Amino acid sequence: MIDTQKIREYFPAIQAGRVVTNNAASTQAPVQLLDLLEKLVVQYDNVHRGQSRSSLLTTTEFESSYDTIAQFVGAASRNNIILYRNATEAINSVMYSLMTEFKDGDNVVTTFMEHNSNYVPWYGLCEEILPKFGIRVECRIAKFDKETGALDLNHLNSLVDRRTKIVCCAGASNFLGTINPIKKIKEIADSSGYLHPNGDKRSYLLIDGAQLVPNAYVNVSELGVDFFAWSFHKMLAPFGVGALYAREDLLLKMRPFLYGGDMIAEGMVSRGKVDYNSLPWKFTAGTPNILGTILSAQSLRLLMDFSLNPGTQNYFMADKELATPDIKKAMDNIEFHEKTLIGEALNILGDMPSLNIFGPKNPESRTSLVAFTHKDNSPFKIAEELSKLGVESRAGCHCATLAHHYYELNPPASCRLSFYVYNDIEDVRKACFAINP
Ligand SMILES: Cc1ncc(COP(=O)(O)O)c(C=O)c1O
Known part of the structure; x- marks a missing residue:
């Protein structure tokens, strides 16, 4: 299990009250990386191009x-x-x-x-x-x-x-x-x-x-x-x-x-x-x-700390090799958390007969995103309505254009919700129940 409530404290976007459920497109940055960026800006120079x-x-x-x-x-x-x-x-x-x-x-x-x-x-x-x-x-x-x-x-x-x-x-x-x-x-x-x-x-x-x-x-x-x-x-x-x-x-x-x-x-x-x-x-x-490279590497270290014990700084900014068992445990924790979230989303959305849900029925066979269409409403309309209720989804073909044509969807579009480490079960319920069946 990961301590989502603790993790949420580190994300200004979450603290601002956003229901961030478009994570398959991009996730939000935690305060630790924003602070690191500030620190780097004072000390940096180009790499491989100077003796300073x-x-x-x-x-x-x-x-x-x-x-x-x-x-x-x-x-x-x-x-x-x-x-x-x-x-x-x-x-x-x-x-x-x-x-x-x-x-x-x-x-x-x-x-x-x-x-x-x-x-x-x-x-x-x-x-x-x-x-x-x-x-x-x-x-x-x-x-x-x-x-x-x-x-x-x-x-x-x-x-x-x-x-x-x-x-x-x-x-x-x-x-x-x-x-x-x-x-x-x-x-x-x-x-x-x-x-x-x-x-x-x-x-x-x-x-x-x-x-x-x-x-x-x-x-x-x-x-x-x-x-x-x-x-x-x-x-x-x-x-x-x-x-x-x-x-x-x-x-x-x-x-x-x-x-x-x-x-x-x-x-x-x-x-x-x-x-x-x-x-x-x-x-x-x-x-x-x-x-960006330094921040990206540190985001991996931080993700591990968040998953294994948020609030501690075991890997983030530490001059220490990532231990494979820790990587596995950290990512297994994240996967478990996401399966819980997507399981809940599939349960709620599965009870809405006007929705057509794409992909595997079993949370075990999928990642923490769910895309669907509605028999009457366009995905774009649904996403706009969700946005009015403060829920961030994505409508379109998500650049999976071949697959949308494969289903003969017209327009080639679906609405997608996707969850990450800072989402809790309340986010999932809020996002899913906001869809007007
Ligand atoms: C499966 C998959 N491949 C590739 C990409 C492209 O990633 P990027 O926009 O970082 O190039 C995405 C982004 O949505 C993706 O979901």
Whole structure:
């Protein structure tokens, strides 16, 4: 169990009386991070670009943020972690880095439940970029069960073959809430027999973890994925930083996504030859979001403290490695809390016959969001009415446009409520009972 009432004290947005139930889009920032930002503003300088005490201090804090982030998701080291502006950019970076490796006749397999961030880049590659070079690559899309919201693994399996270079799949859907079985998807990708230039014989697996990392324990090494993307603005940090985990041997060989300053080895640029920096800086061209990176790493430490014992400062701002059992316990606590909340939401909304609720019926199979449509009222109207009652929801397709068309929704929209660590059961009841059945 987590102590939600204590956690709520640290969030100015909650203290201001807001019923924040649009957390799948972005979460709110706690006072500890706002205070840290103030502190950093007085002392910072650019990283890797100065000899002043400020620059060296900021560089140390910036670099160690990569260690925290790596530890949090169970990556071997900071060399596996590349930071970008958001999950979308992280996924695009994989597409652009692998782009020149695609061969005529290859394919990419994705699913109908993807956020546009994990479909449109592959669509762009297959339909717009590679055809310009005379290379035909097919983008295949796996179905899901409309009733249960479960990914159709048989269909996915039938789409993956020896020409599937990469399988791209959501760890959890931001519309259905479905948590996908990553290990089973990996087995399918592993068995394809696709031959990569480095001799790997299987399809790569990219998981979009944007809705998974904030809500559940994730260990990328145990999962054995090749690429894993997520964002920190969905887990208490301010906007502006997303992460890519990737296998180190792949990053070492992959082309950089962005070219420029700091991603080159010191002094190793001449007219005919450029050598790249060591990992992870090979993928960090230009001045990065330094403060955002430090705040993002500290948001993970704080999330652990909130979950394990709010009010204590065991991990936040501590020069201390994250212990895997603590990460697991912290995230299991959060997951348990969220299952309680979503269970209550499903119970209340399930009793409203005019609603059509999407995704798994069982809270165990989903994250803490619920999307629905009403037989008479548009999702936008519902969201506006909720807003008048002080409840923050989201209406639209949530960038899960393929899935909304898959259900033939017209307009392609639903209304969504999503909960996080600072929501209590009262928030859930207030939000759900505010929906006029
Ligand atoms: C499943 C999923 N993937 C990707 C994204 C994109 O995240 P970002 O906006 O940080 O790029 C989101 C954000 O809503 C998401 O829910």
